Amino acid sequence: MSVYVVGHKNPDTDSVTAAIAYAELMKAKGNDYVACMQGATNPETALVLERFKTPDPQILTDATDKQIALVDHSDIAQAPDNLSAGEVVAIVDHHKIGDVTTNNPILFCAMPVGCSGTVLTTLYQMEGVEIPANVAGLMLSAILSDTVNFKSPTCTDADKAAVETLKKIAGVDDTDGLFMDMLKAKSAIEGIPAIDLLNRDYKDFDMNGKKVGVGQLELATLDQAAPMRDDLLKAMQDAKADGRHTVLLMLTDVVKEGTDLMVVSDDPAIIEGAFGGKLDGVSMWIEGMMSRKKQTVPNLQNAFGC
Secondary structure, eight states, X not given: OOEEEEOOSSOOHHHXXXXXXXXXXXXXXXXXXXXXXXXXXXXXXXXXXXXXXXXXXXXOOBOTTOEEXXXXXXXXXXXXXXXXXXXXXXXXXXXXXXXXXOSSOOEEEEOSSSOHHHHHHXXXXXXXXXXXXXXXXXXXXXXXXXXXXXXXXXXXXXXXXXXXXXXXXXXXXXXXXXXXXXXXXXXXXXXXXXXXXXXXXXXXXXETTEEEEEEEEEESOGGGGGGGHHHHHHHHHHHHTTTOSEEEEEEEETTTTEEEEEEEEXXXXXXXXXXXXXXXXXXXXXXXXXXXXIIIHHHHHXXXXX
């Protein structure tokens, strides 16, 4: 029976490449694992897959009657639909432990690092399996993306060490150049519908019984988003109307290393308190905020009493 390896909803580069990398690791050990994703690739991920000559994983959105390995998440809200009607057999992640439970013992590997690609580099080394050059390139790209080229507070020495290992296998000499190519693809937003931009890198979280959505756009400059702020706000309002207490959109300026946080909420004061700031209309600038995982979600959890 095949095991389907899948990352979170609204897949990003780490979730897609981690599925490929873990499936390849398990296939090298003689197992039938299939890389999947829960939606179409975003522009950055498409560039990475093309550069390292790797086909798109197949789409899987329903876990019914399937054995599932989760990568880059362990939250039911981010997993394929009907997860309880399938069987989770493994989890590889670098986030907080979520609410997925299992009836049997499984492989559960979660490490406090900046990217699932770093966790998988460790797993390949532990298993003594040689990393294929294209897979090394995929994991390398994911680490550069998730750590924002080592600028994110989530970045660890383990991430930097993994990059040094992977770039040699992948034959990549200029990781800064690779990152800039990825950033250009990621930050290309002109002409794209606002709802697609909101969903490009978006996750829902359960904050003490309240549904809170957080999206993020990484930009070379905030000026890129200026002409479409009203449309982005409307997309956020529509998303909030679908049963959410709060929807946030992080407009992250990679060069200035900070985030213009757009807020639509039933209680904006909670958001202001979470980040120690004051909204100017529907947004506030937060110096140094680069990471949803390490800087946004933990503050929200504290503010909502999780």
